[in-house]
Amino acid sequence: xxxxxxxxxxxxxxxxxxxxxxxxxxxxxxxxPLVVPCKLEEWLSEGKAETVFGFSAQLVAMLPGMPGAFxxxxxxxxxxxxxxTDCHIGFGTLxxxxxxxxxxxxxxxxxxxxxxxxxxxxxxxxxxxxxISRQTLHTMGSDGRWTSYSSDAVVPTTIxxxxxxxxxxxxxxxxxxxxxxxxxxxxTTDIKPGILVGGNPPxxxxxxxxxxxx
Numbered sequence: 001x002x003x004x005x006x007x008x009x010x011x012x013x014x015x016x017x018x019x020x021x022x023x024x025x026x027x028x029x030x031x032x033p034l035v036v037p038c039k040l041e042e043w044l045s046e047g048k049a050e051t052v053f054g055f056s057a058q059l060v061a062m063l064p065g066m067p068g069a070f071x072x073x074x075x076x077x078x079x080x081x082x083x084x085t086d087c088h089i090g091f092g093t094l095x096x097x098x099x100x101x102x103x104x105x106x107x108x109x110x111x112x113x114x115x116x117x118x119x120x121x122x123x124x125x126x127x128x129x130x131x132i133s134r135q136t137l138h139t140m141g142s143d144g145r146w147t148s149y150s151s152d153a154v155v156p157t158t159i160x161x162x163x164x165x166x167x168x169x170x171x172x173x174x175x176x177x178x179x180x181x182x183x184x185x186x187x188t189t190d191i192k193p194g195i196l197v198g199g200n201p202p203x204x205x206x207x208x209x210x211x212x213x214x
Contacts, residue, residue, distance in 0.1 A: 185200060
């Protein structure tokens, strides 16, 4: 009896996975009219221009409901440096640069803004969070003015695996594995693994016990 129940559950899980793969494939086909111009822009500009990419990213950001969630990850799986199809990218969330990497099981809430970032597996990014491309994007020029955007100056922000970034945070530094950033925090210095911090500037609150896999 127990074996029969386990076998039935296995078939159900496999069936769901098959349906999910089919929906991803269909979604990738649907967004292809946006993907092709982005790829052409990347090729012609050697990755430096992102005007077409930005336009397309804004379009897919505003697609509602479950169809929108599938179309967003389908689009980014084909246009970002790397993006797992086993992730969630919420309504209104926007990637500013195609150099980002999104690993599997990442959850990104609604209206988040991602500059250039590497987000590790199982990380949670809260709604309205901003992950910017560290702090080297603009420099003071010899004429006393801030330099304009250049893809050569983009330095990705690294969010290690299993990190929880709370709602409304601004992240401009690397976050260590297993750490948590309290809602509304502004992070401009690297955060060590396995700790909870909060505030502006962020202050240590407590250590987080990370279970060791047996």
